[in-house]
Every structure is written in C-alpha cells, then in structure tokens.
Amino acid sequence: MIRRPAIPAGLPAWLYLPAALGITLIVLPPIALLAQTPWDTFLDQVGSQSSRQALWLSLRTAAISTLLCVALGVPMAVVFARHDGAVTRLLRSLVLLPLVLPPVVGGIALLYTFGRFGLVGEHLRAIGIDIAFTSAAVVLAQTFVALPFLVISVEGALRVAGTRYEEVAATLGAGPSRTLWRVTLPLVVPSLLAGVVLAFARAMGEFGATITFAGNAPGITQTAPLAIYVAEIDDPQAAIPLSLVLVVVSLIVVVAVHTRRRRSVQEAL
Numbered sequence: 584m585i586r587r588p589a590i591p592a593g594l595p596a597w598l599y600l601p602a603a604l605g606i607t608l609i610v611l612p613p614i615a616l617l618a619q620t621p622w623d624t625f626l627d628q629v630g631s632q633s634s635r636q637a638l639w640l641s642l643r644t645a646a647i648s649t650l651l652c653v654a655l656g657v658p659m660a661v662v663f664a665r666h667d668g669a670v671t672r673l674l675r676s677l678v679l680l681p682l683v684l685p686p687v688v689g690g691i692a693l694l695y696t697f698g699r700f701g702l703v704g705e706h707l708r709a710i711g712i713d714i715a716f717t718s719a720a721v722v723l724a725q726t727f728v729a730l731p732f733l734v735i736s737v738e739g740a741l742r743v744a745g746t747r748y749e750e751v752a753a754t755l756g757a758g759p760s761r762t763l764w765r766v767t768l769p770l771v772v773p774s775l776l777a778g779v780v781l782a783f784a785r786a787m788g789e790f791g792a793t794i795t796f797a798g799n800a801p802g803i804t805q806t807a808p809l810a811i812y813v814a815e816i817d818d819p820q821a822a823i824p825l826s827l828v829l830v831v832v833s834l835i836v837v838v839a840v841h842t843r844r845r846r847s848v849q850e851a852l
Contacts, residue, residue, distance in 0.1 A: 648726040660733070690792035724797055736774045
C-alpha cells in the first residue's frame with residue numbers, strides 16, 4: 584500500500600486579522616520610539632557620563648545575577664524535573680511566583696527580608712552587613728525576578744529529555760554525580776543557554792523591585808531603566824536614546840534565543 588504524503592491543514596482566513604492586530608500592537612511602539620529618536624544628539628546623550636554609568640552598572644549587575652541564577656536555578660530545575668510530589672509542586676509554584684508578582688511588590692518583600700530591620704537583614708546588620716540600597720541589593724532584586732526564567736527553561740527541557748539515558752548510565756555503573764555532569768546536563772545545554780540569555784535580559788530590564796529595594800543612587804544603584812525613568816520625568820526627549828539602546832539589546836537577545844531554538848529543533852529532526 585502506497586502512503587500519500589501528509590498535507591498540512593490550511594488555516595481559517597479570519598485567523599490572520601487578530602494575528603495582524605497583535606503583531607501591530609507589539610511592533611508599532613518600537614517603531615514610534617525609533618521615529619522620535621533625536622539622532623542629532625543621540626551619541627552625545629548615550630555617551631554622557633550618567634548614561635555610561637547606568638549602562639555599565641546594568642551590564643555588571645545583570646551578569647552577576649545571571650551567574651547566581653545558573654548556580655541556584657539549575658539545581659532547582661533538576662530537582663523539580665525529577666520529583667512530582669505535592670511538596671515539589673508547591674515549591675515550584677512559589678519559585679515561579681516572581682513571574683506574576685508585580686515587581687514593586689517583590690521589592691517590598693525583599694526590603695522586609697533583607698532590609699535593615701527585615702527578617703534576615705536585622706541579623707546581617709548585627710554583624711555589619713547592610714544589603715538594602717547598595718549594588719548588592721540591585722543584584723539580589725535582579726536575581727529574584729530573573730531566576731524563574733532559567734528554572735522554567737531547564738526544567739522543561741529535562742522533562743522532555745526524560746530519564747532513559749540516566750537509567751542506562753546507572754545500569755552501566757555511573758554514580759548520581761557522574762550521571763548528572765556527563766549525561767543529564769549535556770542533554771539540556773541548548774535550553775540552559777536560552778535560559779541564561781532570558782535571565783540576563785530580564786535582569787537588564789528590571790525596574791520595580793530595584794527602585795524599591797535598592798533605591799536610585801547614580802553610580803551605585805541607578806541602572807539603565809532607572810536612568811530612563813528619571814530622564815522621562817525631567818526631559819522626555821532625553822530618555823529616548825537610552826531606551827532605544829535597551830530595545831536593541833533586548834532584540835539581539837530575542838533573536839539569539841529564537842535562532843538557537845530553531846537550530847536545536849532542526850538538529851533534533
């Protein structure tokens with residue numbers, strides 16, 4: 584019997600209208616930003632001392648936050664992917680809470696945890712450690728909001744990969760640690776890289792938790808989003824160049840993740 588090749592089902596014509604409206608909603612604001620950019624003073628404003636300080640602080644703290652996300656998020660993702668009890672589901676829900684929590688609420692929660700009179704901060708202060716309103720607070724706030732992105736990426740990949748290869752490794756005598764480093768983690772490298780990029784991008788764009796928990800001190804806690812916020816209040820035109828820089832950085836991140844995932848799917852096929 585000759586099997587005919589599968590013919591992809593067509594899409595209903597009406598589906599293209601809401602799809603086009605959605606694309607317009609997302610694409611139009613960056614185009615408007617691009618159109619309003621004062622190109623004659625663009626380089627001067629982006630190269631000003633305050634802008635350079637804010638961008639450098641954002642890059643530095645986002646890089647440290649991303650490393651913390653990897654160090655904490657990968658172990659969590661492995662545990663969540665290999666256990667499915669009620670306690671695990673509850674813990675997973677709590678870890679994903681920053682995804683839906685208003686960032687300013689996250690900042691207040693961090694303040695009441697690590698602030699001078701917070702749950703943990705009070706004890707840290709007794710030994711001479713103050714976290715709130717420092718660069719360390721920026722890193723902590725960014726890690727708080729970016730960590731779920733890495734956990735979701737890695738956990739999803741681990742669940743799709745299954746445990747077949749790990750079981751084979753165990754049958755051949757590999758211990759749990761050797762199996763983790765030589766079998767489990769190599770299987771999810773593409774998703775891990777995607778999670779790293781997404782966590783970095785989220786940390787770069789963090790605003791609400793940072794301004795609440797770390798404040799807005801230029802050169803110390805004023806990241807690029809905070810500098811844009813201040814500029815928007817004093818001189819809206821001055822906020823556009825730095826905003827455009829963040830749009831470009833975010834676009835590069837999205838394209839990199841999309842390209843990597845597409846390549847991974849093609850390699851899997």
